[in-house]
Amino acid sequence: MPPKLVSHARIMTIERHILEEQKIHPEATGTLTNLLYDLALAGKFIASNTTRGGLAEILGETNEVNIQGERVMKLDQLADQTIYRMNDHTGRLAAMASEEHEGLLPIPERYQTGKYVLLYDPLDGSSNIETNTSIGTIFSIYRRISDSGPGTMEDCLQPGRNLVVAGYLLYGVSTMLVYSSGSGVFGFTLDPDIGEFLLTNDNIQIPKKPKYYSVNHGYQKYWGESMVRYTQYLQGLDGQIPPLSLRYAGSLVADFHRNLLEGGVFYYPADHKDPQKPSGKLRLLYEAAPLAFIASQAGGYASDGHQNILDIVPTSLHQRTPLFIGNRTLVEKAEEFIRQYGI
Numbered sequence: 001m002p003p004k005l006v007s008h009a010r011i012m013t014i015e016r017h018i019l020e021e022q023k024i025h026p027e028a029t030g031t032l033t034n035l036l037y038d039l040a041l042a043g044k045f046i047a048s049n050t051t052r053g054g055l056a057e058i059l060g061e062t063n064e065v066n067i068q069g070e071r072v073m074k075l076d077q078l079a080d081q082t083i084y085r086m087n088d089h090t091g092r093l094a095a096m097a098s099e100e101h102e103g104l105l106p107i108p109e110r111y112q113t114g115k116y117v118l119l120y121d122p123l124d125g126s127s128n129i130e131t132n133t134s135i136g137t138i139f140s141i142y143r144r145i146s147d148s149g150p151g152t153m154e155d156c157l158q159p160g161r162n163l164v165v166a167g168y169l170l171y172g173v174s175t176m177l178v179y180s181s182g183s184g185v186f187g188f189t190l191d192p193d194i195g196e197f198l199l200t201n202d203n204i205q206i207p208k209k210p211k212y213y214s215v216n217h218g219y220q221k222y223w224g225e226s227m228v229r230y231t232q233y234l235q236g237l238d239g240q241i242p243p244l245s246l247r248y249a250g251s252l253v254a255d256f257h258r259n260l261l262e263g264g265v266f267y268y269p270a271d272h273k274d275p276q277k278p279s280g281k282l283r284l285l286y287e288a289a290p291l292a293f294i295a296s297q298a299g300g301y302a303s304d305g306h307q308n309i310l311d312i313v314p315t316s317l318h319q320r321t322p323l324f325i326g327n328r329t330l331v332e333k334a335e336e337f338i339r340q341y342g343i
């Protein structure tokens with residue numbers, strides 16, 4: 001007689017899950033499976049350091065300024081190095097690129113190169129570190145375009161449409177890993193006692209009825225008419241829909257994750273705040289494209305206000321883009337307002 005269990009849910013570790021996913025693809029060599037497993041491991045390492053934060057005296061700013069012109073937090077560097085060092089010697093990658101570095105991150109010559117490239121935002125929402133609010137890591141994996149040898153810029157500048165895997169880690173009340181390899185979206189929660197990610201959110205689909213909208217209202221002064229009207233629409237002020245609740249953490253991963261599970265829209269529009277950044281703040285390759293891939297796998301949609309984020313062909317590693325992401329109806333409504341009133 002099997003033991004009586006309170007729940008019949010499968011206990012599925014991330015390792016078992018990615019191995020089972022691999023079986024769907026008979027041509028798979030296991031490289032991608034191992035790569036994902038390495039990222040889960042990097043996530044555990046980063047999570048253990050973020051939770052220890054102040055205790056380990058690793059909170060606070062360094063004196064460096066990154067390529068985006070922002071102050072680099074120590075945890076940004078730690079997360080950045082963890083991911084790089086976990087992946088530079090495995091023979092699975094041709095190159096990497098990180099939000100924290102201007103150019104490509106090559107694989108050291110002494111190691112073999114592989115068939116994928118990895119692009120990542122090591123720590124997303126780093127302004128929240130000091131206040132113990134959720135932060136995250138975002139990753140993207142593409143198949144290389146070049147044949148062999150060191151990875152090239154062309155390998156990294158691919159549209160989101162070409163993504164093989166995209167995912168994120170969320171360091172919040174608990175640590176979660178959410179990923180998609182193109183056949184649904186799966187969420188795992190880290191059990192800190194056994195050190196394993198267990199499947200908690202099987203085949204995530206954005207609820208049809210949205211609950212939230214997420215935007216930095218403080219910047220309304222810099223918005224064009226379309227965004228003012230769109231926001232009024234989401235607040236139910238023009239009478240088209242009942243008002244949605246506002247939630248904005250200032251960590252894209254946390255804001256996106258909430259809306260993925262509860263339904264809603266996150267937007268960081270183009271604005272007039274900084275003439276150097278006419279496309280808003282978010283980065284196409286490290287933030288918008290991977291989350292757009294996950295949103296579309298969960299039945300949602302992401303747009304820059306004019307076109308599907310997944311169709312944008314990047315021209316540089318750190319290119320920024322306006323982002324509208326979440327329930328399809330709400331994102332399409334943003335496109336409609338922009339068509340009518342401009343940005």
Ligand code: AHG
Binds near residue numbers: 124
């Ligand atoms: P990062 O910490 O990787 O630089 O990203 C921060 C981003 C994103 O997480 C968030 O949605 C956005 O910055 C918040 O910006 P505002 O403070 O301008 O609203």
Ligand code: MN
Binds near residue numbers: 121123125252
């Ligand atoms: Mn970020």
Ligand code: MN
Binds near residue numbers: 121124125126
């Ligand atoms: Mn970052």
